[in-house]
Structures are given as C-alpha cells and as structure tokens.
Amino acid sequence: MSTLKEVLRKKIDEHRPRTVKLIKECGDVSLGEVTIAQAIGGARGVKCLVTDISYLDPMEGIRFRGKTIPETFAALPKVPGSDYPYVEGFWYMLMTGDVPTMEQTLEVVEDWKKRSQVPEYVIDVLRAMPRDSHPMTMFSTAVLAMQRDSIFAKNYREGKFNKMTCWEDMYEDATNLMAKLAPIAAYIYRMKYKGDTHIDADPNLDMGGNFARMMGVDAPYDDVARMYFILHSDHESGNVSAHTTHLVASALSDAYYSYSAGLNGLAGPLHGLANQEVLGWTQDFMAKLGGEVPTKEQLEKALWDTLNSGQVIPGYGHAVLRKTDPRYSSQREFCLKTEGLKDYPLFKLVSMIYEVAPGVLQEHGKAKNPWPNVDAQSGVIQWYYGVTEYDFYTVLFGVGRAIGCLANITWDRALGYAIERPKSVTTAMLEDAAGIK
Numbered sequence: 001m002s003t004l005k006e007v008l009r010k011k012i013d014e015h016r017p018r019t020v021k022l023i024k025e026c027g028d029v030s031l032g033e034v035t036i037a038q039a040i041g042g043a044r045g046v047k048c049l050v051t052d053i054s055y056l057d058p059m060e061g062i063r064f065r066g067k068t069i070p071e072t073f074a075a076l077p078k079v080p081g082s083d084y085p086y087v088e089g090f091w092y093m094l095m096t097g098d099v100p101t102m103e104q105t106l107e108v109v110e111d112w113k114k115r116s117q118v119p120e121y122v123i124d125v126l127r128a129m130p131r132d133s134h135p136m137t138m139f140s141t142a143v144l145a146m147q148r149d150s151i152f153a154k155n156y157r158e159g160k161f162n163k164m165t166c167w168e169d170m171y172e173d174a175t176n177l178m179a180k181l182a183p184i185a186a187y188i189y190r191m192k193y194k195g196d197t198h199i200d201a202d203p204n205l206d207m208g209g210n211f212a213r214m215m216g217v218d219a220p221y222d223d224v225a226r227m228y229f230i231l232h233s234d235h236e237s238g239n240v241s242a243h244t245t246h247l248v249a250s251a252l253s254d255a256y257y258s259y260s261a262g263l264n265g266l267a268g269p270l271h272g273l274a275n276q277e278v279l280g281w282t283q284d285f286m287a288k289l290g291g292e293v294p295t296k297e298q299l300e301k302a303l304w305d306t307l308n309s310g311q312v313i314p315g316y317g318h319a320v321l322r323k324t325d326p327r328y329s330s331q332r333e334f335c336l337k338t339e340g341l342k343d344y345p346l347f348k349l350v351s352m353i354y355e356v357a358p359g360v361l362q363e364h365g366k367a368k369n370p371w372p373n374v375d376a377q378s379g380v381i382q383w384y385y386g387v388t389e390y391d392f393y394t395v396l397f398g399v400g401r402a403i404g405c406l407a408n409i410t411w412d413r414a415l416g417y418a419i420e421r422p423k424s425v426t427t428a429m430l431e432d433a434a435g436i437k
C-alpha cells in the first residue's frame with residue numbers, strides 16, 4: 001500500500017464525520033436563494049457544489065488546497081536542477097491536502113511509472129481515427145476506450161460495490177488514468193504533427209520530463225510542462241470540465257466515463273478551447289498585417305471588429321474572476337524572466353492585447369470581467385518552444401485538468417456525495433413566480 005493511499009485513507013476517515021454532521025444537524029441552513037437570472041443564466045453564483053481541492057476567490061483567483069499559485073510552487077519538492085515541482089507531488093497535495101516530502105513524492109513518481117504503459121488497443125483506436133480528427137476528439141476517445149479496464153466498473157459489475165470502500169477503486173482508476181494521459185497526449189501529437197514518429201519514455205524521468213521527451217521538445221520544455229499541468233489542474237468544481245466530470249461520476253460512472261465527458265466540455269471554445277482560439281485570433285490578425293508589428297490603434301480596431309461581428313475576444317472575461325487571472329500572471333512572469341521569450345514578438349503582441357483589450361471590453365460594456373484569463377497567455381509559451389500546432393493546446397490543458405477532476409471524484413466517492421439532480425422549472429412557472437402572467 002502506497003503512502004499516498006494510506007494518508008488519503010486517514011484523511012477520509014477524519015473528514016467523513018464533518019460531512020455527516022453537516023447533513024444531519026445543519027442540513028436546513030440556507031446558502032442563499034436562487035433568482036430567475038441565475039436559473040436562466042448558467043447558475044452563476046449558486047452555491048450548490050462542495051469541494052475542498054481548490055477554491056476560487058473572484059478577486060484573488062485560485063488557491064489549491066488553501067495555497068496561492070506562488071505558495072504552491074514554493075512549497076512542493078522540486079525536480080533536481082529545476083525551479084519547478086514534480087507534478088506527482090502536486091497530485092499528492094491535491095489528493096491529501098498535505099505537502100509531500102521528497103520521499104513521498106518519489107514514491108508517486110515510481111507508482112505512476114509502473115502504471116504508465118498505454119495499452120496497445122488505445123494506440124489502435126487512435127490510429128483508426130481520421131488523422132484530421134481534432135486532437136481533443138482523439139484524446140477523449142482514448143480515455144473512453146480505456147473504460148474496459150476500470151476496476152471500479154468491474155467490482156460494481158461483480159456485486160462488490162460498497163459505499164464506504166468504493167473510493168479505493170476510484171483512486172486506482174484515477175491513478176492509472178493519470179499516469180497514462182501524458183504519454184497518450186504525446187502520442188497523439190507526434191502521430192498527427194511529427195510524421196508519426198515516436199519517442200519512448202525514459203525510466204529515469206518524472207512525468208513532466210518524460211512528457212517533454214516524448215513530445216520531442218528540449219529543455220526547458222520539461223519545466224514548461226510541469227508549470228502548465230499544475231496551473232491548469234483545478235479551478236474549484238463549478239467550471240464545465242470539473243462539473244461535468246463530477247456530474248457523470250455521481251451516477252457511479254467510473255473515472256474513464258467521467259473524465260472523457262469532462263474533456264468534451266473542456267473542448268468548447270468558451271472553456272478550454274479558448275487557448276487555441278487566442279492563438280488563432282492572434283495569427284489571423286498578424287497575417288492581415290502581413291507580419292508587421294501592429295500599432296495599438298490597429299489592435300484596438302481588430303478587437304472592435306471582433307466584438308462588432310458578434311464574436312467574443314478569446315482569453316478575456318470569466319464567469320467568476322473579476323481581476324486578471326493569477327494563472328495568466330504566473331505565465332506572464334515566466335515569459336518576463338525567460339531570456340528570448342521576454343522580447344519575443346508574439347509575447348509582445350500578447351502583452352499589447354493586455355494593455356488594450358480591457359479598455360475596449362469596458363467601453364463595450366457587456367463583459368463583467370474585462371481582464372485576461374489563463375488562456376490568453378498559455379499559447380505564446382508553447383509557440384515559443386516550437387509547439388505551434390495550436391489545435392493541440394487544449395489536450396495539454398486536459399492532461400493538467402485531470403489532476404483536479406480525478407482528485408475530486410475520488411473524494412466524491414469517499415464522502416458518498418449523492419447523484420446530482422437539480423430541479424428544473426418551466427418558463428410559465430418563472431412567469432408565475434415573477435407575477436407577470
């Protein structure tokens with residue numbers, strides 16, 4: 001039994017009475033009313049989900065297990081020779097709420113390596129798909145294909161389901177899936193864009209290091225990968241990918257069914273696909289200028305053209321945040337401290353958009369948050385290191401997002417959260433409630 005699983009078991013045992021007490025003794029306490037605008041408008045601000053993995057403050061941004069992004073990076077054990085932590089150590093932290101020691105981290109590194117072999121049938125499935133399928137379609141399909149290996153589903157099928165212990169099967173599936181996602185992503189990348197040539201993992205490397213190697217991108221792309229996966233991991237549980245994963249898992253669907261569904265939500269342009277859209281928008285804009293460095297006036301006009309044609313400015317705005325996303329700031333700082341990148345024309349353009357777009361959006365007067373989100377800054381770093389195939393960017397997001405989604409559904413089963421089933425009403429009922437009928 002790994003240390004992580006043992007620590008998790010202890011944490012779950014300690015936590016369960018809190019949830020039971022809240023339901024039994026305080027179940028009638030109100031968390032607020034629901035308005036018509038919320039019912040029609042995507043349940044914005046309705047407090048009806050519970051997670052302890054991360055929390056999003058509208059002004060401060062995300063905290064992972066109570067830690068801000070800089071605190072998270074500072075606290076976790078670092079890969080030797082790198083400023084960035086092991087993704088495996090971060091997984092330990094999201095799962096348990098504890099910062100692991102180096103020894104505990106390396107135990108997860110070894111555990112993931114043992115589980116990382118991608119089944120041959122997954123490769124067959126990917127190869128059978130049309131090569132021009134979107135990489136997110138391939139990624140989600142690969143995850144779904146592995147459902148046949150679910151331990152959770154097998155034990156359920158064999159009548160071994162037990163509400164108190166089923167988290168263990170979810171944990172095993174979650175860990176098996178987590179260990180395979182980066183190799184699957186790298187396989188898709190090289191099959192689609194690098195002449196179908198592939199690079200084997202190096203048993204001496206951690207997850208981030210191996211991902212860079214299998215992608216065929218030199219250092220410091222290993223650090224970029226570690227940073228990227230950690231930054232994209234979780235954003236409390238109401239966002240589309242996390243909520244979808246949670247919803248599907250609430251029917252006791254296993255981790256494969258659930259996360260494949262979560263990825264399908266992440267693939268939407270208002271969610272994870274926005275990072276692809278940002279690069280598409282920027283490249284189209286540059287092409288129209290014939291590669292010339294744009295002026296602020298030209299940029300402002302392009303932003304207005306986008307808004308006036310009824311499109312959104314990708315990478316800007318947010319459902320919860322009301323300030324610049326600290327994940328944006330963290331990646332911006334990475335660019336500013338990286339020689340070459342800080343003067344890179346695409347980074348300069350992204351910085352110019354940061355100067356101009358919030359004012360344009362404020363004048364436009366619709367978006368509640370005119371500031372950039374994570375997606376406005378992530379593509380430029382990938383581009384700089386040679387990963388210019390921007391329809392692949394959401395797959396990178398999907399590898400990172402799995403850390404949060406899978407930790408969440410493991411805890412969902414540990415705490416016995418119910419099947420999700422909010423109540424719907426008809427339009428006539430809303431009119432009645434509003435007294436306009």
Ligand SMILES: CC(=O)SCCNC(=O)CCNC(=O)[C@H](O)C(C)(C)COP(=O)(O)OP(=O)(O)OC[C@H]1O[C@@H](n2cnc3c(N)ncnc32)[C@H](O)[C@@H]1OP(=O)(O)O
Nearest residue numbers: 270271272274312313314315316317318319366367368373
């Ligand atoms: C990882 C992530 O998922 S981060 C988000 C990634 N998505 C993007 O960057 C896409 C661009 N942004 C958006 O579309 C939105 O800001 C969202 C989807 C992120 C949030 O949506 P909402 O919570 O509905 O935003 P908000 O309440 O501010 O919307 C009010 C109005 O402003 C508009 N608006 C919001 N952001 C933008 C934007 N970036 N450009 C233009 N219009 C915008 C909305 O479309 C809406 O218009 P409507 O009244 O005509 O329907």
Ligand SMILES: O=C([O-])CC(=O)C(=O)O
Nearest residue numbers: 234235238239240319373
């Ligand atoms: O929180 C949200 O709604 C969207 C987002 O930024 C994320 O999921 O990372």
